[in-house]
Amino acid sequence: MEKKKRGFWRWLIASVMLRLILIYLPKTFNLASRPEISTPLVSLRRLAEGYWLKKSSMSPYAGSMYHGSPLLLSLLGPLTVKRIEGQPDHLLCSDGDDSLHILGYSLVFVIADIISALLIRATGHTLQMAYRQSLNSLDIVDLFKSSDSLSSGDVAALVYLWNPFTIAACVGLSTSPVENLVVILALHGACKGLVPLAAFGWVMATHLSLYPAILIIPVILLLGYGPDTPPRKLFLQKGYGKNGDNHSSDNCGQQETNHSKAEVTFSWRPVIHFLFWSSLWSTYVLVLCSISVKPHGSLWEMFRRTYGFILTVEDMSPNIGVLWYFFAEVFDFFRSFFMIVFHLNILFMILPLAIRLKHRPCFLAFIYIAISSMLKSYPSVGDSALYLGLLGLFLDELADMQFSFFLLCGYIGVSLLSPVMHNLWIWRGTGNANFYYATGMAYACLQEYGCSFTEDSDLYSFSLPPPPTIIILQIILVVESVSAVLNHDRKLRKLSVTKLRDGNS
Known part of the structure:
Protein backbone atom coordinates (compact mmCIF):
# COMPACT_ATOMS: atom_id res chain seq x y z
CA MET A 1 0.00 0.00 0.00
CA GLU A 2 2.79 2.42 0.90
CA LYS A 3 4.52 1.62 -2.37
CA LYS A 4 1.33 2.49 -4.29
CA LYS A 5 1.04 5.82 -2.48
CA ARG A 6 4.66 6.70 -3.19
CA GLY A 7 4.17 5.82 -6.84
CA PHE A 8 1.10 8.06 -7.07
CA TRP A 9 2.86 11.06 -5.54
CA ARG A 10 5.86 10.60 -7.83
CA TRP A 11 3.60 10.74 -10.90
CA LEU A 12 1.78 13.76 -9.50
CA ILE A 13 5.03 15.68 -8.90
CA ALA A 14 6.25 14.72 -12.38
CA SER A 15 3.05 16.10 -13.95
CA VAL A 16 3.51 19.39 -12.09
CA MET A 17 7.12 19.64 -13.27
CA LEU A 18 6.02 19.01 -16.87
CA ARG A 19 3.49 21.83 -16.65
CA LEU A 20 6.02 24.26 -15.21
CA ILE A 21 8.53 23.42 -17.94
CA LEU A 22 5.96 23.94 -20.69
CA ILE A 23 4.78 27.20 -19.13
CA TYR A 24 8.33 28.52 -18.88
CA LEU A 25 9.07 27.83 -22.54
CA PRO A 26 8.85 31.02 -24.63
CA LYS A 27 5.46 31.57 -26.26
CA THR A 28 4.34 28.14 -24.95
CA PHE A 29 3.88 26.80 -28.48
CA ASN A 30 1.30 29.60 -28.98
CA LEU A 31 -1.37 27.39 -27.40
CA ALA A 32 -3.32 30.41 -26.17
CA SER A 33 -4.35 31.19 -29.75
CA ARG A 34 -5.55 27.68 -30.60
CA PRO A 35 -9.35 27.49 -31.12
CA GLU A 36 -9.38 24.00 -29.56
CA ILE A 37 -8.14 25.46 -26.26
CA SER A 38 -9.29 29.08 -26.04
CA THR A 39 -12.96 29.86 -26.71
CA PRO A 40 -14.82 33.14 -26.16
CA LEU A 41 -15.79 31.91 -22.68
CA VAL A 42 -12.51 30.51 -21.34
CA SER A 43 -9.84 32.62 -23.07
CA LEU A 44 -7.60 34.48 -20.64
CA ARG A 45 -6.84 37.01 -23.37
CA ARG A 46 -10.50 38.03 -23.40
CA LEU A 47 -10.52 38.11 -19.61
CA ALA A 48 -7.55 40.49 -19.71
CA GLU A 49 -9.43 42.72 -22.13
CA GLY A 50 -12.46 42.77 -19.84
CA TYR A 51 -10.28 43.66 -16.88
CA TRP A 52 -8.69 46.50 -18.84
CA LEU A 53 -12.15 47.88 -19.64
CA LYS A 54 -13.12 47.67 -15.99
CA LYS A 55 -9.94 49.47 -14.90
CA SER A 56 -10.71 52.14 -17.51
CA SER A 57 -14.07 52.86 -15.82
CA MET A 58 -16.06 51.07 -18.50
CA SER A 59 -18.29 48.04 -18.38
CA PRO A 60 -16.25 44.83 -18.81
CA TYR A 61 -19.00 43.69 -21.18
CA ALA A 62 -18.63 46.68 -23.49
CA GLY A 63 -17.90 45.56 -27.01
CA SER A 64 -17.84 41.83 -27.70
CA MET A 65 -14.70 40.54 -25.98
CA TYR A 66 -15.53 39.36 -22.44
CA HIS A 67 -18.48 37.08 -21.65
CA GLY A 68 -17.44 35.46 -18.38
CA SER A 69 -18.26 35.90 -14.71
CA PRO A 70 -17.49 39.23 -13.03
CA LEU A 71 -16.23 37.26 -10.03
CA LEU A 72 -13.69 35.44 -12.19
CA LEU A 73 -12.73 38.83 -13.61
CA SER A 74 -12.05 40.17 -10.11
CA LEU A 75 -10.04 37.11 -9.07
CA LEU A 76 -7.92 36.49 -12.18
CA GLY A 77 -7.96 39.94 -13.76
CA PRO A 78 -5.17 41.44 -11.60
CA LEU A 79 -2.91 38.52 -12.55
CA THR A 80 -3.08 39.47 -16.22
CA VAL A 81 -1.52 42.90 -15.69
CA LYS A 82 2.23 43.43 -15.93
CA ARG A 83 3.44 46.55 -14.16
CA ILE A 84 6.59 48.15 -15.52
CA GLU A 85 8.24 50.92 -13.55
CA GLY A 86 7.87 54.28 -15.22
CA GLN A 87 5.38 52.98 -17.78
CA PRO A 88 1.61 52.45 -17.79
CA ASP A 89 0.21 49.02 -17.03
CA HIS A 90 0.44 46.54 -19.88
CA LEU A 91 -1.75 43.52 -20.33
CA LEU A 92 0.31 40.42 -19.95
CA CYS A 93 -1.56 38.69 -22.70
CA SER A 94 -0.32 41.18 -25.24
CA ASP A 95 3.30 40.72 -24.24
CA GLY A 96 4.37 37.13 -23.69
CA ASP A 97 8.14 37.71 -23.37
CA ASP A 98 8.27 37.81 -19.58
CA SER A 99 8.36 34.09 -18.80
CA LEU A 100 8.70 34.60 -15.05
CA HIS A 101 5.52 36.65 -14.93
CA ILE A 102 3.72 34.07 -17.05
CA THR A 229 -24.27 0.72 -6.07
CA PRO A 230 -25.54 -2.33 -7.97
CA PRO A 231 -29.23 -2.18 -9.01
CA ARG A 232 -31.32 -1.81 -5.86
CA LYS A 233 -33.72 -4.58 -6.78
CA LEU A 234 -30.85 -7.01 -6.15
CA PHE A 235 -30.95 -6.09 -2.46
CA LEU A 236 -34.73 -6.59 -2.39
CA GLN A 237 -34.41 -9.97 -4.12
CA LYS A 238 -31.78 -11.06 -1.63
CA GLY A 239 -33.90 -9.94 1.32
CA TYR A 240 -37.05 -11.61 0.04
CA GLY A 241 -35.15 -14.78 -0.81
CA LYS A 242 -33.78 -15.04 2.70
CA ASN A 243 -37.17 -14.40 4.24
CA GLY A 244 -38.78 -17.08 2.10
CA ASP A 245 -36.19 -19.65 3.11
CA ASN A 246 -36.18 -19.05 6.83
CA HIS A 247 -39.79 -19.19 7.94
CA SER A 248 -38.64 -20.35 11.36
CA SER A 249 -36.15 -17.52 11.76
CA ASP A 250 -38.44 -14.51 11.95
CA ASN A 251 -35.87 -12.26 13.55
CA CYS A 252 -33.28 -13.00 10.87
CA GLY A 253 -35.85 -12.43 8.12
CA GLN A 254 -36.94 -9.13 9.65
CA GLN A 255 -33.30 -8.02 9.84
CA GLU A 256 -32.71 -8.81 6.16
CA THR A 257 -35.89 -6.98 5.16
CA ASN A 258 -34.87 -3.91 7.11
CA HIS A 259 -31.42 -4.01 5.48
CA SER A 260 -33.00 -4.22 2.04
CA LYS A 261 -35.30 -1.30 2.74
CA ALA A 262 -32.33 0.71 3.99
CA GLU A 263 -30.59 0.10 0.70
CA VAL A 264 -33.57 1.34 -1.34
CA THR A 265 -34.90 4.24 0.75
CA PHE A 266 -34.33 7.73 -0.61
CA SER A 267 -33.28 10.22 2.07
Missing part, protein backbone atom coordinates in the same frame (compact mmCIF):
# COMPACT_ATOMS: atom_id res chain seq x y z
CA LEU A 103 4.86 31.40 -14.60
CA GLY A 104 3.44 33.44 -11.71
CA TYR A 105 -0.18 33.64 -12.84
CA SER A 106 -0.12 30.25 -14.56
CA LEU A 107 0.51 28.68 -11.15
CA VAL A 108 -3.17 29.34 -10.43
CA PHE A 109 -4.15 26.85 -13.13
CA VAL A 110 -1.49 24.35 -12.07
CA ILE A 111 -2.79 24.45 -8.50
CA ALA A 112 -6.37 24.08 -9.79
CA ASP A 113 -5.34 20.92 -11.69
CA ILE A 114 -3.61 19.45 -8.61
CA ILE A 115 -6.62 20.09 -6.36
CA SER A 116 -8.96 18.64 -8.99
CA ALA A 117 -6.85 15.48 -9.24
CA LEU A 118 -6.76 15.04 -5.45
CA LEU A 119 -10.54 15.50 -5.25
CA ILE A 120 -11.03 12.93 -8.03
CA ARG A 121 -8.77 10.54 -6.10
CA ALA A 122 -10.73 11.01 -2.86
CA THR A 123 -14.02 10.59 -4.72
CA GLY A 124 -12.74 7.38 -6.31
CA HIS A 125 -11.80 5.93 -2.94
CA THR A 126 -15.26 6.79 -1.56
CA LEU A 127 -16.99 5.16 -4.54
CA GLN A 128 -14.81 2.06 -4.33
CA MET A 129 -15.42 1.55 -0.60
CA ALA A 130 -19.18 2.00 -0.96
CA TYR A 131 -19.30 -0.36 -3.92
CA ARG A 132 -17.30 -3.06 -2.11
CA GLN A 133 -19.69 -2.84 0.83
CA SER A 134 -22.65 -3.24 -1.51
CA LEU A 135 -21.10 -6.33 -3.12
CA ASN A 136 -20.32 -7.72 0.32
CA SER A 137 -23.97 -7.36 1.36
CA LEU A 138 -24.89 -9.35 -1.77
CA ASP A 139 -22.29 -12.05 -0.97
CA ILE A 140 -20.53 -11.54 -4.32
CA VAL A 141 -17.55 -9.54 -3.09
CA ASP A 142 -15.23 -12.16 -4.56
CA LEU A 143 -16.19 -10.96 -8.05
CA PHE A 144 -13.47 -8.32 -7.90
CA LYS A 145 -10.33 -9.50 -6.22
CA SER A 146 -7.92 -6.86 -4.97
CA SER A 147 -4.97 -6.35 -7.27
CA ASP A 148 -1.52 -4.93 -6.78
CA SER A 149 -2.20 -2.13 -9.25
CA LEU A 150 -3.42 1.35 -8.40
CA SER A 151 -6.99 1.88 -7.23
CA SER A 152 -9.58 3.41 -9.54
CA GLY A 153 -9.31 6.75 -7.72
CA ASP A 154 -5.54 6.89 -8.23
CA VAL A 155 -5.90 5.91 -11.89
CA ALA A 156 -8.59 8.54 -12.50
CA ALA A 157 -6.48 11.26 -10.85
CA LEU A 158 -3.41 10.34 -12.90
CA VAL A 159 -5.46 10.16 -16.11
CA TYR A 160 -6.72 13.67 -15.40
CA LEU A 161 -3.23 15.01 -14.62
CA TRP A 162 -1.47 13.38 -17.60
CA ASN A 163 -4.22 13.84 -20.15
CA PRO A 164 -2.78 15.99 -22.99
CA PHE A 165 -6.07 17.88 -23.07
CA THR A 166 -5.69 18.82 -19.38
CA ILE A 167 -2.09 19.91 -19.87
CA ALA A 168 -2.97 21.94 -22.98
CA ALA A 169 -5.82 23.73 -21.16
CA CYS A 170 -3.52 24.52 -18.22
CA VAL A 171 -0.59 25.72 -20.31
CA GLY A 172 -2.71 27.44 -22.97
CA LEU A 173 -4.04 30.28 -20.81
CA SER A 174 -7.55 28.87 -20.48
CA THR A 175 -9.83 29.19 -17.46
CA SER A 176 -11.12 25.64 -18.00
CA PRO A 177 -9.09 24.25 -15.03
CA VAL A 178 -11.02 26.56 -12.69
CA GLU A 179 -14.39 25.53 -14.15
CA ASN A 180 -13.45 21.85 -13.92
CA LEU A 181 -12.39 22.32 -10.31
CA VAL A 182 -15.79 23.57 -9.14
CA VAL A 183 -17.60 20.76 -11.00
CA ILE A 184 -15.39 18.15 -9.31
CA LEU A 185 -15.91 19.95 -6.01
CA ALA A 186 -19.68 19.51 -6.34
CA LEU A 187 -19.40 15.78 -7.11
CA HIS A 188 -16.89 15.22 -4.30
CA GLY A 189 -19.09 17.01 -1.78
CA ALA A 190 -22.13 14.99 -2.86
CA CYS A 191 -20.23 11.66 -2.62
CA LYS A 192 -18.93 12.54 0.83
CA GLY A 193 -22.29 13.85 2.01
CA LEU A 194 -20.86 17.36 2.54
CA VAL A 195 -23.98 19.29 1.58
CA PRO A 196 -22.65 22.89 1.82
CA LEU A 197 -19.61 21.94 -0.28
CA ALA A 198 -21.74 20.19 -2.91
CA ALA A 199 -24.10 23.18 -3.10
CA PHE A 200 -21.21 25.64 -3.39
CA GLY A 201 -19.56 23.64 -6.17
CA TRP A 202 -22.81 23.27 -8.13
CA VAL A 203 -23.75 26.95 -7.81
CA MET A 204 -20.29 28.15 -8.86
CA ALA A 205 -20.08 25.66 -11.75
CA THR A 206 -23.49 26.80 -13.02
CA HIS A 207 -22.54 30.44 -12.57
CA LEU A 208 -19.31 30.07 -14.55
CA SER A 209 -20.54 28.04 -17.53
CA LEU A 210 -24.34 27.42 -17.21
CA TYR A 211 -24.35 23.83 -18.54
CA PRO A 212 -23.43 22.21 -15.16
CA ALA A 213 -26.95 23.18 -14.03
CA ILE A 214 -28.11 19.74 -15.26
CA LEU A 215 -25.80 18.14 -12.68
CA ILE A 216 -28.37 18.95 -10.01
CA ILE A 217 -30.03 15.60 -10.78
CA PRO A 218 -27.00 13.34 -10.13
CA VAL A 219 -26.03 15.48 -7.13
CA ILE A 220 -29.50 15.02 -5.60
CA LEU A 221 -29.36 11.28 -6.31
CA LEU A 222 -25.93 11.08 -4.67
CA LEU A 223 -27.21 12.84 -1.57
CA GLY A 224 -30.46 10.86 -1.45
CA TYR A 225 -29.26 7.36 -2.34
CA GLY A 226 -25.54 7.60 -1.65
CA PRO A 227 -22.66 6.61 -3.98
CA ASP A 228 -23.00 4.22 -6.90
CA TRP A 268 -34.92 13.59 1.59
CA ARG A 269 -33.21 15.41 4.46
CA PRO A 270 -29.83 16.02 2.74
CA VAL A 271 -31.67 17.00 -0.44
CA ILE A 272 -33.65 19.68 1.42
CA HIS A 273 -30.42 20.89 3.01
CA PHE A 274 -28.83 20.99 -0.46
CA LEU A 275 -31.65 23.12 -1.86
CA PHE A 276 -31.35 25.47 1.12
CA TRP A 277 -27.58 25.84 0.74
CA SER A 278 -27.91 26.24 -3.02
CA SER A 279 -30.36 29.11 -2.51
CA LEU A 280 -28.02 30.65 0.04
CA TRP A 281 -24.92 30.38 -2.18
CA SER A 282 -26.89 31.62 -5.22
CA THR A 283 -28.03 34.72 -3.34
CA TYR A 284 -24.49 35.36 -2.14
CA VAL A 285 -23.09 35.03 -5.69
CA LEU A 286 -25.74 37.36 -7.12
CA VAL A 287 -25.00 39.96 -4.45
CA LEU A 288 -21.27 39.82 -5.19
CA CYS A 289 -21.92 40.05 -8.93
CA SER A 290 -24.23 43.01 -8.38
CA ILE A 291 -21.55 44.80 -6.36
CA SER A 292 -18.93 44.01 -9.00
CA VAL A 293 -20.91 45.29 -12.02
CA LYS A 294 -22.85 48.09 -10.29
CA PRO A 295 -20.45 50.98 -11.11
CA HIS A 296 -20.62 50.35 -14.87
CA GLY A 297 -23.60 48.10 -15.57
CA SER A 298 -26.32 45.92 -14.11
CA LEU A 299 -27.12 42.29 -13.39
CA TRP A 300 -29.38 42.20 -16.45
CA GLU A 301 -26.44 43.18 -18.65
CA MET A 302 -24.34 40.45 -17.04
CA PHE A 303 -27.02 37.82 -17.73
CA ARG A 304 -27.43 39.02 -21.31
CA ARG A 305 -23.69 39.06 -21.98
CA THR A 306 -22.94 35.71 -20.31
CA TYR A 307 -25.86 33.27 -20.37
CA GLY A 308 -27.52 35.04 -23.30
CA PHE A 309 -24.25 34.84 -25.22
CA ILE A 310 -24.09 31.09 -24.55
CA LEU A 311 -27.69 30.37 -25.55
CA THR A 312 -27.85 32.55 -28.65
CA VAL A 313 -24.45 31.47 -30.08
CA GLU A 314 -23.51 35.00 -31.12
CA ASP A 315 -19.81 34.28 -31.74
CA MET A 316 -19.27 31.94 -34.68
CA SER A 317 -15.48 31.80 -34.58
CA PRO A 318 -14.18 28.25 -35.26
CA ASN A 319 -13.97 25.76 -32.39
CA ILE A 320 -14.17 21.99 -31.93
CA GLY A 321 -17.94 22.08 -31.48
CA VAL A 322 -20.82 21.54 -33.88
CA LEU A 323 -22.74 24.83 -33.67
CA TRP A 324 -20.43 27.47 -35.13
CA TYR A 325 -20.41 26.06 -38.67
CA PHE A 326 -24.10 25.17 -38.61
CA PHE A 327 -25.27 28.64 -37.58
CA ALA A 328 -22.84 30.27 -39.99
CA GLU A 329 -24.62 28.47 -42.84
CA VAL A 330 -28.25 28.40 -41.70
CA PHE A 331 -30.71 31.07 -42.89
CA ASP A 332 -31.54 33.70 -40.26
CA PHE A 333 -35.23 32.82 -40.56
CA PHE A 334 -34.55 29.33 -39.13
CA ARG A 335 -31.88 30.36 -36.61
CA SER A 336 -34.15 30.57 -33.57
CA PHE A 337 -35.78 27.22 -34.35
CA PHE A 338 -32.47 25.37 -34.62
CA MET A 339 -31.09 27.05 -31.51
CA ILE A 340 -34.04 25.65 -29.56
CA VAL A 341 -33.54 22.21 -31.13
CA PHE A 342 -29.85 22.05 -30.26
CA HIS A 343 -30.32 23.15 -26.66
CA LEU A 344 -33.34 20.91 -26.11
CA ASN A 345 -31.30 17.91 -27.27
CA ILE A 346 -29.45 18.06 -23.96
CA LEU A 347 -32.66 18.40 -21.92
CA PHE A 348 -34.45 15.54 -23.72
CA MET A 349 -31.80 13.06 -22.57
CA ILE A 350 -31.80 14.04 -18.90
CA LEU A 351 -34.93 12.24 -17.67
CA PRO A 352 -34.52 8.85 -19.46
CA LEU A 353 -30.88 8.62 -18.39
CA ALA A 354 -31.74 9.54 -14.80
CA ILE A 355 -34.46 6.86 -14.64
CA ARG A 356 -32.21 4.14 -16.03
CA LEU A 357 -29.04 5.05 -14.12
CA LYS A 358 -30.45 6.36 -10.85
CA HIS A 359 -28.55 3.67 -8.92
CA ARG A 360 -25.26 5.04 -10.36
CA PRO A 361 -25.51 8.82 -9.86
CA CYS A 362 -21.77 9.46 -10.18
CA PHE A 363 -21.66 7.63 -13.51
CA LEU A 364 -24.78 9.56 -14.52
CA ALA A 365 -22.88 12.80 -13.81
CA PHE A 366 -20.08 11.59 -16.09
CA ILE A 367 -22.62 10.95 -18.88
CA TYR A 368 -24.22 14.38 -18.44
CA ILE A 369 -20.82 16.09 -18.58
CA ALA A 370 -19.87 14.20 -21.75
CA ILE A 371 -23.16 15.07 -23.47
CA SER A 372 -23.01 18.75 -22.54
CA SER A 373 -19.37 19.03 -23.60
CA MET A 374 -20.42 17.69 -27.00
CA LEU A 375 -23.45 19.92 -27.60
CA LYS A 376 -22.47 23.11 -25.77
CA SER A 377 -22.07 26.33 -27.72
CA TYR A 378 -18.34 26.89 -27.20
CA PRO A 379 -16.62 23.61 -26.25
CA SER A 380 -12.88 23.24 -25.64
CA VAL A 381 -10.47 20.42 -24.90
CA GLY A 382 -10.74 21.36 -21.23
CA ASP A 383 -14.30 19.97 -21.23
CA SER A 384 -13.08 16.66 -22.64
CA ALA A 385 -10.29 16.55 -20.04
CA LEU A 386 -12.91 16.58 -17.27
CA TYR A 387 -15.07 13.67 -18.40
CA LEU A 388 -12.05 11.58 -19.51
CA GLY A 389 -10.65 11.97 -16.00
CA LEU A 390 -13.95 10.93 -14.42
CA LEU A 391 -14.06 7.91 -16.73
CA GLY A 392 -11.22 6.36 -14.74
CA LEU A 393 -13.46 6.14 -11.66
CA PHE A 394 -15.33 3.22 -13.23
CA LEU A 395 -12.51 0.80 -14.04
CA ASP A 396 -14.31 -2.29 -12.72
CA GLU A 397 -17.60 -1.50 -14.42
CA LEU A 398 -15.97 -0.68 -17.77
CA ALA A 399 -13.60 -3.64 -17.83
CA ASP A 400 -15.54 -5.20 -20.73
CA MET A 401 -16.01 -1.98 -22.69
CA GLN A 402 -15.71 -2.44 -26.44
CA PHE A 403 -13.89 -0.27 -29.01
CA SER A 404 -11.43 1.02 -26.41
CA PHE A 405 -8.50 0.83 -28.81
CA PHE A 406 -10.55 2.49 -31.55
CA LEU A 407 -11.48 5.32 -29.18
CA LEU A 408 -7.85 5.84 -28.17
CA CYS A 409 -6.72 5.97 -31.79
CA GLY A 410 -9.62 8.26 -32.64
CA TYR A 411 -8.74 10.82 -29.97
CA ILE A 412 -5.07 10.74 -30.98
CA GLY A 413 -5.94 11.11 -34.66
CA VAL A 414 -8.34 14.00 -34.09
CA SER A 415 -5.84 15.76 -31.80
CA LEU A 416 -3.22 15.61 -34.55
CA LEU A 417 -5.51 16.39 -37.48
CA SER A 418 -7.31 19.36 -35.95
CA PRO A 419 -4.35 21.80 -35.94
CA VAL A 420 -3.28 20.54 -39.38
CA MET A 421 -6.70 21.21 -40.91
CA HIS A 422 -6.91 24.59 -39.21
CA ASN A 423 -3.52 25.54 -40.65
CA LEU A 424 -4.52 24.44 -44.14
CA TRP A 425 -7.69 26.51 -43.94
CA ILE A 426 -6.61 29.70 -42.15
CA TRP A 427 -2.92 30.15 -42.91
CA ARG A 428 -2.08 28.29 -46.11
CA GLY A 429 -5.37 28.85 -47.90
CA THR A 430 -5.27 25.39 -49.48
CA GLY A 431 -8.40 24.16 -47.68
CA ASN A 432 -11.74 25.48 -46.52
CA ALA A 433 -13.93 25.43 -43.41
CA ASN A 434 -15.13 21.89 -44.18
CA PHE A 435 -11.62 20.58 -43.54
CA TYR A 436 -11.61 21.82 -39.96
CA TYR A 437 -15.29 21.11 -39.32
CA ALA A 438 -14.79 17.46 -40.33
CA THR A 439 -12.36 16.93 -37.44
CA GLY A 440 -14.91 18.49 -35.10
CA MET A 441 -17.57 16.09 -36.34
CA ALA A 442 -15.37 13.07 -35.73
CA TYR A 443 -14.57 14.25 -32.21
CA ALA A 444 -18.20 14.84 -31.28
CA CYS A 445 -19.37 11.52 -32.71
CA LEU A 446 -16.91 9.68 -30.46
CA GLN A 447 -18.88 11.14 -27.55
CA GLU A 448 -22.39 11.48 -28.95
CA TYR A 449 -22.75 7.76 -29.66
CA GLY A 450 -23.56 7.50 -25.98
CA CYS A 451 -26.75 9.45 -26.53
CA SER A 452 -28.28 6.98 -29.00
CA PHE A 453 -28.45 3.85 -26.91
CA THR A 454 -29.10 0.53 -28.55
CA GLU A 455 -31.79 -1.91 -27.56
CA ASP A 456 -29.11 -3.95 -25.80
CA SER A 457 -28.68 -1.06 -23.37
CA ASP A 458 -32.36 -1.18 -22.37
CA LEU A 459 -32.75 2.45 -23.40
CA TYR A 460 -34.64 4.20 -26.10
CA SER A 461 -32.82 5.49 -29.15
CA PHE A 462 -32.43 9.24 -29.43
CA SER A 463 -32.18 10.93 -32.80
CA LEU A 464 -29.64 13.74 -32.89
CA PRO A 465 -28.80 16.18 -35.66
CA PRO A 466 -25.86 15.29 -37.90
CA PRO A 467 -22.73 15.81 -35.79
CA PRO A 468 -19.16 17.12 -36.84
CA THR A 469 -15.07 13.98 -36.42
CA ILE A 470 -14.47 14.82 -32.71
CA ILE A 471 -18.28 14.21 -32.18
CA ILE A 472 -18.07 10.63 -33.49
CA LEU A 473 -15.51 9.88 -30.78
CA GLN A 474 -17.79 11.28 -28.09
CA ILE A 475 -20.79 9.33 -29.35
CA ILE A 476 -18.96 6.01 -29.27
CA LEU A 477 -17.41 6.75 -25.88
CA VAL A 478 -20.70 7.45 -24.10
CA VAL A 479 -22.71 4.68 -25.75
CA GLU A 480 -20.10 2.01 -25.15
CA SER A 481 -19.49 3.10 -21.57
CA VAL A 482 -23.20 3.01 -20.74
CA SER A 483 -23.57 -0.35 -22.47
CA ALA A 484 -20.61 -1.72 -20.49
CA VAL A 485 -22.09 -0.52 -17.18
CA LEU A 486 -25.50 -2.03 -17.94
CA ASN A 487 -23.87 -5.33 -18.95
CA HIS A 488 -21.94 -5.21 -15.69
CA ASP A 489 -25.22 -4.84 -13.79
CA ARG A 490 -26.65 -7.84 -15.65
CA LYS A 491 -23.59 -9.83 -14.64
CA LEU A 492 -24.16 -8.88 -10.99
CA ARG A 493 -27.80 -9.86 -11.28
CA LYS A 494 -26.89 -13.32 -12.60
CA LEU A 495 -24.31 -13.83 -9.86
CA SER A 496 -26.76 -12.75 -7.20
CA VAL A 497 -29.46 -15.11 -8.45
CA THR A 498 -26.94 -17.95 -8.60
CA LYS A 499 -25.90 -17.27 -5.00
CA LEU A 500 -29.51 -17.33 -3.85
CA ARG A 501 -30.19 -20.62 -5.64
CA ASP A 502 -27.05 -22.19 -4.19
CA GLY A 503 -28.09 -21.02 -0.73
CA ASN A 504 -31.58 -22.43 -1.15
CA SER A 505 -30.26 -25.80 -2.26
